[in-house]
Amino acid sequence: MADLKFEGEIMSEMKVPVYVVDDDESVRDSLAFMLEGHDFTVTAFEDGQHFIEQADLSRPGCVVLDSRMPILRGQEVQHCLNEQQSPLSVIFLTAHGDVPMAVNALKLGALDFFQKPVDGALLAIAIHKAIAQSLITYKQQTFKKSFASLTERETEILQLIVKGKRNQQIADGLCVAVRTVEVHRASLMKKCKAKTVADLVMSYAKVKFKAHTNK
Amino acid sequence: MGNRQQTSGYKHRFSVLIGLACLLLSNPLFAQTQQTVDVGILATRGEAEAHHRWQPTMDWLSEQIPHTTFVLYPFTLNQMEKAVENQTVDFVITNPGQAVQLGRQFSLSWLATLNRANGNKQSGTTHAIGSAFIVRYDSLYQSIESLSGQPLAAVNEHAFGGYLTMRFEINQLGLNQSQYFSNTQFIGFPLDALLYQLRDKHIEGAIVPVCLLERMDKEGLIEKARFRVIRNMAPPGFSCATSTPLYPNWSFANTGRKDDHLAKPIARALLSLPSSHPASVAANSLGWTSPVSQLSVDKLYQSLDIHPLQKPWWNEAISWLKRNQQWGWMLFILVIVLNGYHFLLEYRFSRSKRELENTLHSLKEKNTMLEHAQRVAIVGELGSSLAHEINQPLAAIRNYSQGGLLRLKKGQPAQDLVPVLEKIELQVVRADKIIQRLRALINKRAIAKSDCDIKSIISDTLSLLDYDFKKKNIQLIQCHEKDKYLLWGDPVGLQQVLLNVLNNAAEACLQGAVQEGHQIHIDTKMDGQNLIIIIRDNGVGLTAHYQTLSKVFFTTKENGLGLGLAICRDVVEDHNGSFLLESSSPQGCQVTVSLPIKCDNGGS
Helix, strand or coil, rough: CCCCHHHHHHHHHHHHHEEEECHHHHHHHHHHHHHHHHEEEEEEEEEEEHHHCCCCCCCCCCEEECCCCCCCCCCHHHHHHHCCCCCCEEEEEECCCCCHHHHHHHHCHHHHHHHECHHHHHHHHHHCCCCCEEEHHHHHHHCCCCCCCCCHHHHHHHHHHHHHHHHHHHHHHCCCCCHHHHHHHHHHHHCCCCCCHHHHHHHHHHHHHHHHHHC | HHHHHHHHHHHHHHHHHHHHHHHHCCCCHHHHHCCCCCCEEEEECCHHHHHHHHHHHCCCCCCCCEEEHHHHHEECHHHHHHHHHHCCCCCCECCCHHHHHHHCCCCCCEEEEEEEEEEEEEEEECEEEEEEEEECCCCCCCHHHHHHHCCEEECCCCHHHHHHHHHHHHCCCCCHHHHHCCEEEECCCCCHHHHHHHCCCCCEEEECCCHHHHHHHHCCCHHHHHHHCCCCCCCCCCCCCCCCEEEEEEEEECCCCCCCHHHHHHHHCCCCCCCCCCHHHHHHEEEEEECCCCCHHHHHHHHHCCCCCCCCCHHHHHHHHHHHHHHHHHHHHHHHHHHHHHHHHHHHHHHHHHHHHHHHHHHHHHHHHHHHHHHHHHHHCHHHHHHHHHHHHHHHHHHHHHHHHHHHCCCCCHHHHHHHHHHHHHHHHHHHHHHHHHHHHHHHCCCCCEEEEEHHHHHHHHHHHHHCCCCCCEEEEEEEEECCCEECCCCHHHHHHHHHHHHHHHHHHHCCCCCCCCEEEEEEEECCCEEEEEEEEECCCCCHHHHCCCCCCCCCCCCCCCCHHHHHHHHHHCCCCCCEEECCCCCCEEEEEEEEECCCCCCC
């Protein structure tokens, strides 16, 4: 699922935080140890409550959740993340995999589901994927916010850019000066943090697509 | 006075001895002209009295028969019997009881019977022997029957006048002899002692020969008025009180040691003794008369089963068998058959006993198997919890080892990994402990008791249930009075009890709905010598009566065996404890296990 376009970001993945939430101290400690061996930046929490309170939920990252914990259960944590529209990816770990729970977790947007004792290599791959996904989600969210911050005129111009219109054509269509279009275009490119038109179109497509699927 | 008489008696004997010595030394012709005759006399009231009573008669005989000296020997009953048996005397004067006893065993021939003074009549009576049953005048006892089992006394259990005649009467009255005389003492001659004992209140009743009371009164020894004779049946004109019919009087008999030619002059001399002669008076008689029938005495002995001619019962039985052989054989065969049958029954009985024991044994085995089955079942019920428990350390081990490998591959020095390897070791120990605990629980085993700590059994049990409780969101609240509760018991059985109870509590919690959350309380405390474990939940509570719940194979669970509570009760009762299940308020139920503790050395 990792988009080749984001290879640059994959390289910086290692700085993306990985959260481990497990009530069993030895499991928590060993998991962190193992993932650190895979060069992840790991932060461990002993229960869901601490995690929700202390982790930065608005930043991209991956959380490895024990499905059955006392105070805040894995699925409750997931629910909480969804509510806050956190870009964090969720991977579930459980001692005793049961199908209904797995299905439910995946439906709610969990990326993967592992049974303990988990194979470190597979988990590492899954975390990589999850981080990539999280970055994408984060980007989309950022685009979405950017698009949302555009003025009406900028949105009109954006839609026309996406349709492949040139500045002149846009100016003609909107009955404004080409210079005006250029100013709007520069502003919108800045707001959307796009360097090229291709970037912009790609981001727009993603937001559109997501909005469509969300409907 | 008695002493003087006794010394005169000795003097007399001494002179006889000198006379005998002279006889032996002197010419045999002369000896034929002067001979000594030994007469044995039953001395019922002591030697002195015997001399006093009978010496005049001896003197009379010596006087009547020329060249003959009659010497008196006072004897007790036993001495008399020996003397007759060994023929150490020539003649005897004795009471009818002994006369019959001796006469039926030895060759005694009767010469004369004493003629008793009978009131004022001159005729006299030959029947003058019997018993008087005497109580104190003021005694509460009025009848013979009422004295049964009371402290009584008689002279001797073979005494005729003093005891046997009375016993015969008791027998005739249909009373149980052995019960009647259960508290009777025999105090021996002289007879006087009996009345003294009665007077001094050592006994309640005395059985004495007739006329003893009257004679002692006359002699001034006692006061007749202070005594009373029970059931006096003296014939008209008979001067003494008697409680029994009268039997023939004393008799004079020949033991056969000397030639019979003396018998004739002696009999003649006795019969010719005038009633007013001092010898008659001294003997308290009217002289002698010809021997009377002693049939009534024979009959008495026969009815008391002590007649000398009666053969022992086994002799009777043998002679009967000889006469009736067919019956004997039948009896013999019957005995054999019955014995055979007895052994057959015995064999069958022991066989069925063995079978019963085997059944009991196999029942016990089955019980152990059931317990085992239930433990395995409970392990099944705890499946996910246990899988988690074992998986956790395995997961940690895998993580540590993979993390370690990665680092080694990256060229990190192996030295850095030592702490990780130590952590792995710890996890292995943790997993091993769980497996051991589980194995102990599901192993088939004989019940083995040992010293165990209830507190650690509880924490072991909780470690098996820990995950399950977390999964079910059940809060566990513990309150222990002490750190240690040492007990002599079966740790696996007790753990099974706790597992069952806690598992039930957890399930009950899930079924009940409470706002404050599911809670299970475990409290331990001491109550005297008993350890009390209380496990309380706030779940759904009891759905059936305890009696029904603890029945084997009763279950409300879909997959339940219905063994849990029954086994809990069995195990606790095997520890001499009690198991109580009751509803608790406002909801839920409470289990109280009470176990007698060996000793407590836990800190508080």
